Amino acid sequence: MNITKIKGNISKSSIFVFLSQSQVSMNWQLKITIKQIISHTKGKLLHLRSRIVGILKRDTKMGQVPRVKLGSHGLEVSKLGFGCMGLTGVYNDPVPEEVGISIIKYAFNKGITLFDTSNSYGPHTNELLVGKAIKEIPRDKIQIATKFGIVKMESNNVIVNGRPEYVRSCCEGSLQRLGVDYIDLYYQHRIDTTVPIEDTMGELKKLVEEGKIRYIGLSEASANTIRRAHAVHPITALQLEWSLWTREIEQDIVPLCRELGIGIVPYSPLGHGFFGGKGVIESIPAHSFLAIQPRLQGENFDKNKMVYSKIENLAEKHGCKASQLALAWINHQGDDVVPIPGTTKTKNLDINLGSLEVKLSRDDLNEIAELVSEVTGERTTDALVRCSWKFADTPPKQT
Numbered sequence: 001m002n003i004t005k006i007k008g009n010i011s012k013s014s015i016f017v018f019l020s021q022s023q024v025s026m027n028w029q030l031k032i033t034i035k036q037i038i039s040h041t042k043g044k045l046l047h048l049r050s051r052i053v054g055i056l057k058r059d060t061k062m063g064q065v066p067r068v069k070l071g072s073h074g075l076e077v078s079k080l081g082f083g084c085m086g087l088t089g090v091y092n093d094p095v096p097e098e099v100g101i102s103i104i105k106y107a108f109n110k111g112i113t114l115f116d117t118s119n120s121y122g123p124h125t126n127e128l129l130v131g132k133a134i135k136e137i138p139r140d141k142i143q144i145a146t147k148f149g150i151v152k153m154e155s156n157n158v159i160v161n162g163r164p165e166y167v168r169s170c171c172e173g174s175l176q177r178l179g180v181d182y183i184d185l186y187y188q189h190r191i192d193t194t195v196p197i198e199d200t201m202g203e204l205k206k207l208v209e210e211g212k213i214r215y216i217g218l219s220e221a222s223a224n225t226i227r228r229a230h231a232v233h234p235i236t237a238l239q240l241e242w243s244l245w246t247r248e249i250e251q252d253i254v255p256l257c258r259e260l261g262i263g264i265v266p267y268s269p270l271g272h273g274f275f276g277g278k279g280v281i282e283s284i285p286a287h288s289f290l291a292i293q294p295r296l297q298g299e300n301f302d303k304n305k306m307v308y309s310k311i312e313n314l315a316e317k318h319g320c321k322a323s324q325l326a327l328a329w330i331n332h333q334g335d336d337v338v339p340i341p342g343t344t345k346t347k348n349l350d351i352n353l354g355s356l357e358v359k360l361s362r363d364d365l366n367e368i369a370e371l372v373s374e375v376t377g378e379r380t381t382d383a384l385v386r387c388s389w390k391f392a393d394t395p396p397k398q399t
Contacts (some may be wrong), residue, residue, distance in 0.1 A: 065111030065356065068335050071236040072261030075185065075215050077143050079331065080356060081114035082107045082349075083267060083342030088126045090289045091273060095344050097129060104133035106346050108142065110353055116239075116265070116340045118147035118189055119174050127177040135179065145237075145265075146174045147189035147219060158387045162192030162394075164203035171207055187217035187239055191392035197225050198397040201232035208233065217265070222392040223256050235262050240389060242266035242339075244275060244311070244326050244368065245295070245304075245375040253389060258336065266330055269339035272296070274304070275311060275326035276341075276348070292381055300377035310371045320358050323348075327355035329368050 066079040086092070087100040095103070104115065117130045127146060134142060148170035152159040167188075174183060186207070188200060207213045215236035218229060229235055238257055240249050243266065257264050272290055273280045284290045291297075295304055308322065315325040330339050341352050360368070378385065385391075 065113075065353065068338065070114075070185075070263035070265070070336070070338055071215070071234075073215060073234050073236050075143065075236050075263070077114040077338055078112045079335075079338060080112060080327075080353065081116055081145075081265065081338050081340035082112045083340040084115055084117045084126055084130055085121045086342040086344055087129060088122050090121070092285060092288060092344065094125070097132070099344070100129045101133040103344065103346060103349070104130065105136060107349055108137050110349065112353075113141060114143045114145060114338065114340070116145045116267075117178075118150070118187075119170055119177075120147070120150040120153060120189060124173075124177060127174055131178040131180070139180065143184040144178060144180060145185035145187065145217065146178065146183055147187040147217075148174070149187075149189035149192065149219075154383070156381070156383050158190065158383050160190045160192045160387060162188060162195040162197075162200040164199055167200060167203040168207070171212055175212060182211055183213045185215045185217050185237060186213040187219045187237075188221070189219050190387045191218070191221050191225055191394060193392065193394055195394060196397040197221075197229045197394045198232055201229045205233040219267075220387065220389045220392055222389050223252050224393050226253075226256060226260070226262070228394075230260050230262070235260070237263040237265050237338075239265040239267055239340075241268045241379060242330060242333075242337075243269045243271045244329055244372045245271045245307075246379045247369075249389065254333075258334075263336045263338060264334075266337065266339045269330045269341050270323055270326055274308065276323045276343075277321070293377075294381070295375065295377035295379065297377070303374070303376045307372055307375055311368070314368065314371065318358060318360075318364075320354065321351055323351060324355040324358050325368060327352060328358035328360055329365060331355060332360050332365055 067076055068079050069075070070077045082104070084104065087103065088094045094100075107115075115130060115134070117126045119127055121127070130144070134144065148167060149160050149162055150158065151161050171183070171186065175181070186204065188204075191197070192200065201216070204213070204216050208216065216233055217237040217239060218226060218235055219239040221229065221238060226235065226238065238253070240253065242249055242264070246268070254264065256262075270276045272293055274296065280290065280296075284296060294300060311325060312322040315322045318325060320328070327339060327341060330337060343349050343352065
């Protein structure tokens with residue numbers, strides 16, 4: 001049944017008939033529309049019909065994720081990547097191995113080709129999981145990003161290592177765990193402030209020349225470190241936290257990346273899941289990494305819940321979920337921006353993909369940003385802030 005054929009006296013019953021006969025009648029977006037049909041007056045039903053048409057068109061585009069250039073050095077990836085970290089714990093308990101593998105394969109079948117992991121996730125178990133999953137995916141159709149540099153991470157302490165010999169040993173270990181001959185994008189996960197960045201980059205450059213890695217990335221690097229690293233070998237991508245409620249990089253880091261032709265890969269684009277839905281808002285497991293986040297504690301959390309409610313209400317006006325609106329906002333920051341939201345559920349992955357079809361004007365972007373200006377609390381723990389881009393300068397190279 002084609003909804004465009006519903007003409008003349010449009011009624012609630014005629015649209016319900018369409019929904020009942022549509023193959024995608026259980027699509028979450030259509031459920032939202034049903035709620036709107038129930039709550040709106042008859043005079044607005046024509047408008048709702050046109051919105052359902054748009055939703056159906058959006059649904060048919062699943063699996064056709066746009067391709068973009070990440071940086072200016074040849075790496076092409078899906079506009080939306082997949083952060084694999086949560087599959088082996090951190091936010092919740094690890095998923096069973098077969099579930100993790102199926103989610104990665106599902107993401108690929110939906111059009112995602114950039115998969116992000118790290119040797120520190122687990123540690124090692126995340127790379128092993130990704131390695132098993134990609135055995136059943138054509139290697140030349142995906143881009144694997146992994147990282148080195150974090151030796152130990154605790155809530156109150158982070159130990160990093162950027163020495164050349166450590167860089168090489170980590171790369172060899174990641175290649176083995178992933179079961180691949182090369183790594184598409186290899187990041188320094190955190191900057192070692194005791195080692196000149198030129199020393200770290202020199203070893204990464206050798207790994208590129210040996211064909212073990214193809215592109216080099218940095219994560220949470222300062223402006224000075226980025227410039228110095230880029231002078232040794234072109235940096236393809238910079239990974240940082242960037243979301244509706246974490247925007248400090250926009251003043252200096254983002255303009256620098258664009259000056260140098262470096263792509264930007266926002267991690268935690270949903271604010272550590274805060275904008276992902278009421279699952280986080282209503283219940284945070286005591287053992288979860290989220291439980292120690294300042295913005296999700298006490299009075300900060302109570303105030304930030306009100307911010308979420310505002311985003312949720314605005315999302316409804318745009319015919320989408322709060323998570324989609326948050327992802328759409330970051331997607332609209334530029335074609336050189338490739339967020340990597342993660343999930344342990346395929347239904348949430350579909351929702352994330354739907355964000356690519358949410359169109360926002362400049363006024364919309366400003367309105368969304370204004371709603372989260374009232375967020376309270378530091379973005380993460382003191383230990384993680386201390387190893388963030390704000391404190392990531394390295395000593396000068398001794399000649």
